[in-house]
Amino acid sequence: MTTSDRTHLAAPPLPPGRSSLVVTGFMGTGKTEAGRRAARLLGRPFVDLDAVIERRTGRSIAEVFQQEGEDAFRSLERTAVADAARLSGAVIATGGGAPLDRTSFARLAEDAVVAVLTCEEPELLRRLRHDRDRPLLTHDPPGRITLLAERADAFAAAGGSLDTTALDPEQAATALVERFRSTTSAATEVRIAAGSSTVVVGPGTVAELGFELRRAVPEATAAAVVMDEAVEDTAGASVEEALRRAGMPVLARAVVPAGEGAKRVETTAGLWNTFLACGLDPTGVVVAVGGGTLTDVAGFAAATYLRGVALANVPTTLLAMVDASLGGKTGIDHGGRKNVVGAFHDPVLTVADTTLLGPLPIRLIREGLAEVVKAAVIASPLLFELLEGDARRVLADPALLAWVVEQAVRIKAAYVSADPRDRHLRHSLNLGHTFAHAIEAATAYATAHGEAVAIGLVAAARLGAAVGVTDPGMAARLEALLVRLGLPVTVPDGVDPAALLEAMTADKKRRSGRAMFVIPAPGGVDLVEDPSPDEVLRALRPEAAT
Ligand SMILES: NC(=O)c1ccc[n+]([C@@H]2O[C@H](COP(=O)([O-])OP(=O)(O)OC[C@H]3O[C@@H](n4cnc5c(N)ncnc54)[C@H](O)[C@@H]3O)[C@@H](O)[C@H]2O)c1
Structure with a gap:
């Protein structure tokens, strides 16, 4: 397959949902702990962007700084902040340097309530004295935090402050919740x-x-x-x-x-x-x-x-x-x-x-979640990561499921607004579906649509990796998540590969002779036209590949 067979479709901006609460501030002000507790009090998901970067890199923040330098870290942080700006109704703790990039932070702050945690210097020194994992503090003279003054303007511009000097984490969380509730509507809708x-x-x-x-x-x-x-x-x-x-x-x-x-x-x-x-x-x-x-x-x-x-x-x-x-x-x-x-x-x-x-019935919840996972893959990396972290709770916790529905609706709404008549960008929503339609047809519809989509998503990620576009680890991550959601990820036993190809050929004939596959790509999806039957079968049944 050549690169000319592919078209990139970038994920569109998402419409606003409920406001998020963004907690930022200097290191040691207690953002993570207060943010986590505030999220619990509000019944909202919590996202710690430093933890996101650590998970994505497989290293601690200190290691990323040491091995790649501050610029590389800031670039990872910018991506995490941009991904967080695509969520609604969450509680998000940022790293202490995030407000320095005012453009990217402004996007996160746009529909959010921002609280900048502060703390007087002597108390901050006390809190940080045993912490050896703060690369930016290592050159300070004893008893001073020089960065505090350097960052003061950026923090002042980021949002209203909350002094935590005399507060323990629970008190800080309560103050955050009060501030959030006084600025946003309490409505769950x-x-x-x-x-x-x-x-x-x-x-x-x-x-x-x-x-x-x-x-x-x-x-x-x-x-x-x-x-x-x-x-x-x-x-x-x-x-x-x-x-x-x-x-x-x-x-x-x-x-x-x-x-x-x-x-x-x-x-x-x-x-x-x-x-x-x-x-x-x-x-x-x-x-x-x-x-x-x-x-x-x-x-x-x-x-x-x-x-x-x-x-x-x-x-x-x-x-x-x-x-x-x-x-x-x-x-x-x-x-x-x-x-x-x-x-x-x-x-x-x-x-x-x-x-x-x-x-x-739970089976139908699982089926719907296959479409939610698809939406996350095409348009919201952090929603995908949240699902990975909380798969079982999504099935058991109606409040979390309602939050997930809000995110998925915003994603579908964005594509519908950008391409009301399904001419181009909305094709992104067919991720996994060319495979799914073939599986449904080849099993005489014994495989339910959502289950077929789950199998199709994994196959699409494999096809994407085979053509060098999709992250090679994506198929395995999808498999793990979908299995945790109780969805199948392999073509049912006994389905003849020839029947799958035949179903795809019939589908192709109906679409002016073109077989279009959607594969996950950085920042959205790629459309791949007419991959070879071998590539398609390998994506569907890697174990049967010769
Ligand atoms: N128009 C579109 O853009 C679009 C997109 C995707 C799918 N679809 C279509 O959607 C259909 C599948 O939809 P579906 O998965 O919702 O299936 P469905 O509407 O057939 O519902 C599945 C089953 O659940 C039952 N049911 C519905 N609500 C229930 C509830 N609250 N409690 C208990 N049982 C309930 C129904 O009676 C049915 O037996 C397909 O026909 C598909 O083509 C359309």
């Missing part, structure tokens, strides 16, 4: 812009659906609710109640059978009939409540009825929250092919209430 539509994410947000809808479509007069039968008594009932509370008449409720089989023309026609019978007119809104199957078919009915009426999505699966309910793709299966008939129809509003995931 977050509004994210996705192209022309708004996504409201957070626990309990479905209760606000009616008011949100009134805000998004002030001219709306009534709604028709379409729901998956599995959520009729739960999310469906909550949606109807929320509409009633906002004084929005519900003209009809249509209950659609669960499962992919509902994505067909007969279901769509049934919905058109319901809309006609209840008198839904162009001022009406279709509210779709369910997983990706439901939002696809209800969205398609809304896109085509009266040449398009407004659509609001209330996703009830993780996959639908982070993927299917955002981005305007609606459609049905037809003639034995998935999603072959459809239309772009952007929802005016998506309400992703993470408490609705409560009754979802």
